[in-house]
Amino acid sequence: MKTITRNRILLLLSAILFAAASCKKENTTTAGEQISLPSGAIAVTSGTATEDAVYLVNTCPKGGKLDSVAFSALPAATVSYLSANYTGYTFQKAFKAKSANGAADSYVVVISFNGKPVGLKFDTAGTFVSIFEQREARDLKNKGWHPGGRFDMRDGRCRDTLALSALPAAVKTYFTTNFAQDTLLHATTTKDGSFLVISASKGLFISAFSPAGVFVKRTAITEPAKRSEVALAALPAVARTYLTNTFAGYVFNKAYVLKTGTAVKGYTALIDASGTKYAVAFNASGDWIKTVTVR
Template sequence: MKKLTKSYLLSAVAALVVLTSSCTKEAAQSTEDAEIAASKTTASSTSILVAASTSTTTTATAAAKDSLALMNACPPGGKKDTVAFSALSASITTYLTTNYAGSTFQKAFKIANRSGVLEGYVVAINFNSKPVGLKFDASGNFVQVLEQRERPDIAGGPGWHKGGRFENRGGLRGDTLALSALPAAIKTYFATNYATDTLLHAVVTRNDTSYIIISANKGLFATAFASKLVFVKRVQLNPRPAKHTPVDPATLPAAITTYLTTTYPGFVLDKAFAQKQNNVVNKYVVLIDASGTRYAVEFDSTGKFVKSTAVR
């Protein structure tokens, strides 16, 4: 896996969102928030903690020992207050249902600056058993997918440590898989169901051993398989029957790099494809990993953002 900026890879976990002591709350803080805030005195002054657990009955103490951080979720000295899903604007809920179909709402906050002026919202969801933190502006427009860090890495440094969940940001563990090394069950599935597909790229996730296969068949597709090689879903990334050619990330338009760095802080670039018609590039599709969730981000020939698809 090639590294374009800081990279993070997250194991499949359910998410419960709690706030660090850095973002104050007007009302009294819950016992759960207080215990977790007290457990991390070196937390970033702008982060929100995400308690990582596979159990829905995790206690606050246990959550405090195993938590992740949504970085830069609050402005310095900012204030937050929880909001119900029903209180979120239609633009936010529409964004969630459109871009993260099947996700589970965890918690949301409205975020104000130190003067009390509303700056936006932070929404945490559980998508494919992985926590995703999303930031929206005060009008409910999507801003970015928030970077995640493990507790020991919140307060600075490279933001990762060897052996940790985000070790891949240092390029120590790639997850690209040779097409020839695909499990026989996956090869058989394609031969039976998508025999005319041309396989282009394969990824095996580090933590849950699931697979994502990129293929072309009068368009570009991502096909996902669970850890037991069970078919999960097939997503059409690009409907045009054009030629898709792998490209060196270093040759991508600067606008693409800028957009990805701003919108998906901490992302890892996996693979980039150029769509060509009459041997002229008219579109790019860039596959990235943003804190454990895979996205296919589409741009036009100049590097202008077109759309983003959450694959798995």
């Protein structure tokens, strides 16, 4: 009886270990594994033993296809846009997207910016259209993210928010020494450990610091104006629609309404789109004015 019981226990333990191993394999995609890719998915990072590969999704029309093109084949307007908005970027690859009937639809361009992949859509004339959503391999066919993953901020919990008092001493000292006139308003961290600080001084600024607290750059995101923080729902509907259509899978961080006296002058929204931070400005009606790539 003892032998039978012991054997049953061993069989049960073996089954549990096998199931655990199977689940782990299904939820990870290393460089050597094969996965079923949705149509139009483009790899932008390779999988490793500890990280999933990352893909752009929804890059071409249903039933269409992607043809690889060289950087030299991109329209001049596309090259100019990249240079103006992603200083120091590195080109990775590009495609011409075609519809099911073979007609040219758009260009898909993948770059590396601050060590992170960015996928952009341009129309056939080279004009910017939108930023593609990125997903880890395990999330290609679900809601687009998982807890603890690269894009888990999409759950809306703002875990990247950092108390101003928790900023490294080096960051605080830099502001005291170089921007003593600034009022610090908000701070966040990025996946690589960098710090972004929003401050006010005759306008709003975002200052970026390395994980070690070393100053990287300062970006003006609004003109001088009276400001108040507002919720996403307080932005005009046309502005919210622009964010949804232009930055697929974006994460809202902060927004401000800008006023001259009591008259609304415009709005600025701070967002994260697949790991890259942007400040997007709108006029009083919610029409898009400009986008500033922050980090």
